[in-house]
Amino acid sequence: MNPRELLINSFKAAVNAANPADLIPQHLPESPKGRTLVIGAGKAAAAMAVVAENHWPDDAALDGIVVTRYGHGMPTRRITVIEAGHPLPDEKGEQVARKILTKVQELSCNDLLLCLFSGGGSSLLSLPIDKISMDDLRDVTRQLLRCGASIQAINTVRKHLSAIQGGKLAAACKAPILALIISDVTGDNPTHVASGPCTPDPTTYADALAILESYEIKIPNNVRKVLTDGSQQKLDETPKPGSFIFNNVENRLIATANHSLTAAKKFFQGQGIATAILGDSVTGEAREVAKAYAALVKEIRQHHQPWKPPIALLSGGETTVTVKGNGRGGRNTEFLLSLAIELDGIENVYALACDTDGMDGTENNAGAMITPETLDRTKKLRINAKTLLANNDTYRFFDKLGDLVITGPTYTNVNDYRVILVL
Amino acid sequence: MNPRELLINSFKAAVNAANPADLIPQHLPESPKGRTLVIGAGKAAAAMAVVAENHWPDDAALDGIVVTRYGHGMPTRRITVIEAGHPLPDEKGEQVARKILTKVQELSCNDLLLCLFSGGGSSLLSLPIDKISMDDLRDVTRQLLRCGASIQAINTVRKHLSAIQGGKLAAACKAPILALIISDVTGDNPTHVASGPCTPDPTTYADALAILESYEIKIPNNVRKVLTDGSQQKLDETPKPGSFIFNNVENRLIATANHSLTAAKKFFQGQGIATAILGDSVTGEAREVAKAYAALVKEIRQHHQPWKPPIALLSGGETTVTVKGNGRGGRNTEFLLSLAIELDGIENVYALACDTDGMDGTENNAGAMITPETLDRTKKLRINAKTLLANNDTYRFFDKLGDLVITGPTYTNVNDYRVILVL
Numbered sequence: 017m018n019p020r021e022l023l024i025n026s027f028k029a030a031v032n033a034a035n036p037a038d039l040i041p042q043h044l045p046e047s048p049k050g051r052t053l054v055i056g057a058g059k060a061a062a063a064m065a066v067v068a069e070n071h072w073p074d075d076a077a078l079d080g081i082v083v084t085r086y087g088h089g090m091p092t093r094r095i096t097v098i099e100a101g102h103p104l105p106d107e108k109g110e111q112v113a114r115k116i117l118t119k120v121q122e123l124s125c126n127d128l129l130l131c132l133f134s135g136g137g138s139s140l141l142s143l144p145i146d147k148i149s150m151d152d153l154r155d156v157t158r159q160l161l162r163c164g165a166s167i168q169a170i171n172t173v174r175k176h177l178s179a180i181q182g183g184k185l186a187a188a189c190k191a192p193i194l195a196l197i198i199s200d201v202t203g204d205n206p207t208h209v210a211s212g213p214c215t216p217d218p219t220t221y222a223d224a225l226a227i228l229e230s231y232e233i234k235i236p237n238n239v240r241k242v243l244t245d246g247s248q249q250k251l252d253e254t255p256k257p258g259s260f261i262f263n264n265v266e267n268r269l270i271a272t273a274n275h276s277l278t279a280a281k282k283f284f285q286g287q288g289i290a291t292a293i294l295g296d297s298v299t300g301e302a303r304e305v306a307k308a309y310a311a312l313v314k315e316i317r318q319h320h321q322p323w324k325p326p327i328a329l330l331s332g333g334e335t336t337v338t339v340k341g342n343g344r345g346g347r348n349t350e351f352l353l354s355l356a357i358e359l360d361g362i363e364n365v366y367a368l369a370c371d372t373d374g375m376d377g378t379e380n381n382a383g384a385m386i387t388p389e390t391l392d393r394t395k396k397l398r399i400n401a402k403t404l405l406a407n408n409d410t411y412r413f414f415d416k417l418g419d420l421v422i423t424g425p426t427y428t429n430v431n432d433y434r435v436i437l438v439l
Numbered sequence: 440m441n442p443r444e445l446l447i448n449s450f451k452a453a454v455n456a457a458n459p460a461d462l463i464p465q466h467l468p469e470s471p472k473g474r475t476l477v478i479g480a481g482k483a484a485a486a487m488a489v490v491a492e493n494h495w496p497d498d499a500a501l502d503g504i505v506v507t508r509y510g511h512g513m514p515t516r517r518i519t520v521i522e523a524g525h526p527l528p529d530e531k532g533e534q535v536a537r538k539i540l541t542k543v544q545e546l547s548c549n550d551l552l553l554c555l556f557s558g559g560g561s562s563l564l565s566l567p568i569d570k571i572s573m574d575d576l577r578d579v580t581r582q583l584l585r586c587g588a589s590i591q592a593i594n595t596v597r598k599h600l601s602a603i604q605g606g607k608l609a610a611a612c613k614a615p616i617l618a619l620i621i622s623d624v625t626g627d628n629p630t631h632v633a634s635g636p637c638t639p640d641p642t643t644y645a646d647a648l649a650i651l652e653s654y655e656i657k658i659p660n661n662v663r664k665v666l667t668d669g670s671q672q673k674l675d676e677t678p679k680p681g682s683f684i685f686n687n688v689e690n691r692l693i694a695t696a697n698h699s700l701t702a703a704k705k706f707f708q709g710q711g712i713a714t715a716i717l718g719d720s721v722t723g724e725a726r727e728v729a730k731a732y733a734a735l736v737k738e739i740r741q742h743h744q745p746w747k748p749p750i751a752l753l754s755g756g757e758t759t760v761t762v763k764g765n766g767r768g769g770r771n772t773e774f775l776l777s778l779a780i781e782l783d784g785i786e787n788v789y790a791l792a793c794d795t796d797g798m799d800g801t802e803n804n805a806g807a808m809i810t811p812e813t814l815d816r817t818k819k820l821r822i823n824a825k826t827l828l829a830n831n832d833t834y835r836f837f838d839k840l841g842d843l844v845i846t847g848p849t850y851t852n853v854n855d856y857r858v859i860l861v862l
Contacts (some may be wrong), residue, residue, distance in 0.1 A: 202734075230829060272740065292745035295734025299781075304727030310757055311625075311718025319697065322715035333734055358722075406653060 019437055020413035022287060022367035023385055025330070026280045026435055030362060031372050034198060034271040034428040036060055043196050043270050047076040050126035052311045053191075054080030054095050057141035057210045058134030059373050060198050063427035064089040069094045081119065081134060083112040083140045087366040088425050103161055103378065104154050105142030113143035113180050123191035129238070131185075131193060134339070135200025135373060135429035137210025138171055143180045145242065152236040153177055163231040166299055167201055167208060170231045174211045175254055176224040176246060177239065182254035183261065185213035192264040198271040200373070200429040202297035202333045206267035214265050217254035221246025273297070273332030273430045276372060280435065284328045289347035289437075291328045298333030298432075302347040303354035303405065305335050308437060310358030313365055316438050329436040335400065339375070343409020346377025346430060349384050349420075353410045355436070356386045357401055363388045364439040370421050373429035376411075382423045383433075384414035393417055442860055444779035445710060446791035446808055447844070449716070449751070451701040457621060457694040457851040458700035459483055462688075462697050463490040466619050466693050470499040473549035475635065477503030477518050478539045480564035480633045481557025482796050483621050485513040485520045486850035488555060492517045502506065506535040506563045511848050516684060526584055526801065527577050528565030536566035536603050544567030546614035554608075554616060555802035556794060558623030560633025561594055566603040568665065576600055586654040589722055590624055594634045598677055599647040599669060600662065601634060605677035606684065608636035615687040621694040623796070623852040625720035625756045629690035637688050640677035644669025650718040654763030655685070680850050696720070696755030696853045699795060703858065705753045712860075714751045721855075726777035727772040732859060736788055739861050748787065751861040766832020769800025771819055771855060772807050772843075776833045778859070779809045781825055786811045787862040791842050797850035799834075805846045806856075807837035815841055 017025065032038075054068055060084040069092060074077050080095040085102040098110030123129055144153045156177070160170045175182030179273050184195055201208035207215040223245040228235050235243075245251050255261045273296040281291045293314075298305060309329065316323055337349045348369035359365055370376065370383030394401050397416055404413045414420045440448065455461075477491055492515060495501050497564045503518040508525040523532030559706035579600070583593045598605030609616055616637050624631040630638040636852055648666040651658050658666075668674050678684045696719040704714045710858040717735075721728060732752065739746055758770045782788055793799065793806030817824055820839055827836045837843045 078468045137608070230825075293738055294745070295731070295738040296742075297737055298731055298734040300727040300730030301724065304723040305731045307723030308718070308721055308731040311721040311754070314720055315716055315718040319716070319719075320715070331734070402653075 017286065018064055019366040019439065020385060020411065023366060023435055026283045027368055027370050027433055030433045031121035031125040031426050031428065032277035033129055033232045034372060034430045035277045036067050036428060037166065040064055040196065041071045041272045043268060044068065044071055045128065045194055047073055048128035050124060050125060051077035052128045052130055053119055053123055054082065054130045054132065055120065056077065056082035056132030057137035059085050059088050059136040059425065060428045062088055064134065065092055065097060066090050067093040067134065068130065079152045081112065082115055083109060085140060088427065100140050102136045102139040104248055105139045105150065107150055108243035109140050109142045110144065110150050113141050116141065116189060117180050119187065120185060120189045122155065123189055125190050127191040129189050129191045129193045131214055132209040133195055135431065136226065138174050139426055141180060141210055141213065143178055145177060145179045147239040147242050148177060152238050155236055155403045156239055158234060159233045160231070163233065163340045164301065164336045165227065165231050166336065167334055169227045171208050171211045172219040173224045176221050176243060178211060181211035181213050182217040183212060183215055186265050187255050187261050187265060187414050193266065195267045195410055197267060197269050198428055198430065200431040202267055202299055204272045206269065207293065207393060216257040216259060216262055216268050218257055220253060222313040224236050240433065271430055276430045276433060277330050277332050280330055289326050289328050290323065291330055292323060294329055294331040296332040298331050298335060300335055302335035302337050304353040306351045306354035307358050310355055313359060313436060313438055317362055326439045329438065331434045332432055334431050337408060339408050341407030341409060343404065343407040344379060344412060345410030346371065346379055348376040349410035350408065350412050351434065352384050352386050353401060353405045353413055356390045357405065361388055361391050365436065368421065369434040372426060372431060372433050374423040374426040379411050380413065381420040385419050385421060390417065408427040440710065440785050441812070442789040442862065443808060445860060446789060446858055449706045450791055450793050450856055452706040453699035453703045453856045454851065456699045456851050457795060457853045459487045459851060462693045463487055463619065464494045464820050466635045466691060467491065467494055468551065468617055470496055471549060471551035473547060474500035474770070475553055476542055476546055477501065477505065477553045477555065478543065479505035479555030480560035482508050482511050482559040482848065483557035483851045484555055484761050485511055487557065488515055488518040488520060489513050491509040491553065491555065495521055504535065504539055506532060508559055508563060511850065523563050525559045525562040528562045532563050532565045533567065533573050536564050538612060538770040540566065540603050540608065543608060543612045546612055548613050550614040552612050552614045552616045554618035554637055556618055556633040558632065558854065564603060564633055564636065566601055568600060568602045570665050571600060571661040575661050575798040578654060578659055579662055582656045583654070585762045585794065586656065587724065587759045588650065588654055589759065590757055591631055592650045595642040596632045596647045596650055598640050598642065599644050599666060605640040606634050606635060608676065609688050610678050610684050611737055616689065618690045620690060620692050621851055621853065622692050625722055627692055627749055629692065639682060640684055643676060647814045648718035662790055682829060694851065694853055699853045699856060700753050702754050703753055711738050712749050712751050714748065714753055715746060717752055718756040719755040721754050721758060723758055723762050725758035725774040729774045729777035730781050733778055736782060736785065736859060736861055744841040750859045752861065754857045755855055757854050759832065761818055762831050764830030764832060766827065766830040767802060767835060768831055768833030769794065769802055770835035771799040772837050773831065774857065775807050775809050776824060776828045779813045780828065784811055784814050788844055788859065789793055790859040791844065792855065792857040795854060795856050798844040802834050803845060804834065804843040806844045808842050808844060813840065
């Protein structure tokens with residue numbers, strides 16, 4: 017295989033390791049005495065629902081409703097699939113979330129609630145609490161997504177503006193709950209997948225308010241009133257760790273970045289190439305993380321330490337982009353363009369960075385690739401790499417080069433997959 | 440040794456490996472037919488001058504003048520030491536630079552110019568070109584130091600506003616030149632130590648102008664005119680690679696970050712602790728680089744890959760801080776506080792980050808240390824780590840904890856030394 021094929025095939029191995037069809041069946045429980053309600057939210061929700069209903073006994077009482085992103089729906093027989101807005105929530109998602117909450121409230125203790133959560137669920141399963149509107153929630157979400165805040169910080173806010181997340185779905189349910197989770201969040205804490213509808217929430221209204229203020233978000237009046245009232249104990253807090261609410265709840269991780277990186281590692285081993293996993297929970301500004309990795313690559317190339325080439329440096333997690341320009345692009349193309357600039361054409365270094373869900377930010381590409389020739393080729397095309405990076409216009413950069421990686425929706429999501437191949 | 444002692448002693452090993460007293464003698468050339476003029480600039484200039492004059496034949500014609508930072512002077516016999524401003528240039532530095540340029544112009548081809556350059560020289564050897572004032576230069580330098588620009592970018596500007604840097608000292612000299620260089624710049628390119636008085640300069644006026652504009656620097660009128668005129672070929676460019684000017688010039692690196700990291704590696708090996716050098720040229724925003732390293736530490740602790748503990752992760756280079764708050768602190772305390780927040784008290788992880796010159800930014804500390812207890816201890820002191828980091832107030836954080844590392848001037852400088860000890 018040539019370097020590009022090695023990169024692409026390692027990415028495929030990483031995505032396949034998070035494929036619901038292979039993962040879900042072994043985790044499905046016994047049918048309960050009563051009925052089973054399947055609910056779900058996330059980019060993988062439809063794909064997970066298909067597998068669940070296909071593997072569930074035909075004669076058992078099963079119905080359900082899951083919400084996924086526009087374009088991520090799939091045909092189902094027993095579970096309804098609705099498409100809604102992501103990364104910004106919309107009224108469609110609000111309607112589904114309200115329906116889900118109502119259905120869950122109807123369950124009894126002989127029933128079972130089977131939840132299928134995956135990345136994107138925080139936006140898709142959006143039900144603003146009484147005192148705020150969908151416009152308020154969307155406004156705050158839009159600002160948070162652009163300011164470089166971590167997903168943990170963003171979800172702290174979401175959980176305190178939601179009537180269903182932050183453990184509130186579990187609080188509304190009398191039936192035992194099993195939540196099967198494909199994690200796209202660094203650290204793989206279930207509270208951050210779909211903003212934890214069935215998990216205890218250790219954060220507070222005051223935390224949420226502090227986050228909005230620290231990022232200088234323009235806070236809508238209704239939102240400020242809710243968070244302020246909540247901070248003064250005038251509103252109920254989200255259910256906290258240790259609460260009896262979670263006695264009959266299991267949140268089970270079935271796919272994580274670590275699983276996928278390990279699959280990529282095995283792929284490279286099969287090709288006789290050593291690997292090093294630099295972390296499955298990498299955060300930080302994409303272009304700055306690229307600088308730290310570029311220094312490591314230079315160390316490997318120049319001093320043959322800490323490893324001799326050839327080696328594949330793997331990492332996962334979720335980097336951030338603080339948008340300053342008005343260009344197009346996601347965190348993976350931002351990472352790669354910064355890396356290309358830092359490496360400045362060093363020979364024998366190739367890299368790929370993609371979102372395992374098939375979508376880098378809000379674009380149609382999963383990510384992109386760089387080769388030692390990337391910058392040289394750009395000069396011939398009269399594209400200024402640094403100017404495009406400064407303008408967060410990294411999609412355009414790789415589009416012009418023909419080096420975007422486009423997969424379409426992968427119907428799963430364990431977050432970023434990055435590989436730097438030093439030959 | 441306990442973890443704190445391991446960290447401190449590894450730092451001492453790194454600094455000692457860049458000690459002029461041990462390095463200079465082997466690099467001193469034969470005396471020339473004529474006289475020898477020693478000039479120099481940098482935080483190590485006085486220390487280097489002392490060693491040079493002590494090892495030079497007593498009967499040979501030697502004199503000279505070097506400029507170092509306030510507080511970094513040392514008693515000398517034959518070479519004059521002058522103290523001047525750093526990191527912002529001042530009139531004292533301007534006077535010395537003018538005197539040096541004049542003395543160099545008097546040399547003949549039978550003489551020898553011995554240059555002693557080290558970190559800090561770019562500011563200390565500041566001679567604004569005719570059309571701009573020291574105030575103009577200081578104004579631009581102050582803004583550049585605060586905007587997060589790399590040292591390479593800053594020096595591109597300096598070289599085009601200087602009458603002595605960017606190869607212009609070499610251009611003024613008829614004698615052969617030997618420059619002994621202690622490198623504090625990532626990549627160890629001599630053009631960036633003291634802004635390369637004796638090296639070819641590949642950059643242009645247009646590059647300098649583009650850098651100032653990209654960081655939205657308020658450009659003084661005189662400076663803009665110089666850079667614009669230069670871009671339009673109305674002024675002479677700095678001497679470029681390949682120019683005959685450099686035929687009789689040798690720039691020789693005698694100490695680098697790599698030497699010092701290797702010395703620290705040997706120290707840990709002597710203690711039976713494995714090491715990994717993550718790069719000797721790490722750049723990037725200090726707090727973001729810390730996030731990439733925190734993910735690596737978590738990978739090591741949780742998954743025992745890519746290394747099993749115990750391991751010491753070493754790195755060098757020069758991170759940057761984009762100042763947004765009004766607190767006190769340098770890039771090493773900024774790196775450490777971000778690292779502590781990301782690690783959130785993970786056990787058995789210790790770290791030290793120090794500038795090998797003994798001064799982190801403009802403070803009196805070389806750097807600081809963190810332990811697994813750092814955040815817990817802060818809570819008891821009612822210090823909010825995140826708030827202080829947001830305000831770039833990281834000196835205060837470690838000062839309150841008593842965890843600053845204070846060495847005083849080390850009289851050398853191979854840039855940052857970072858070690859994360861995962862036990």
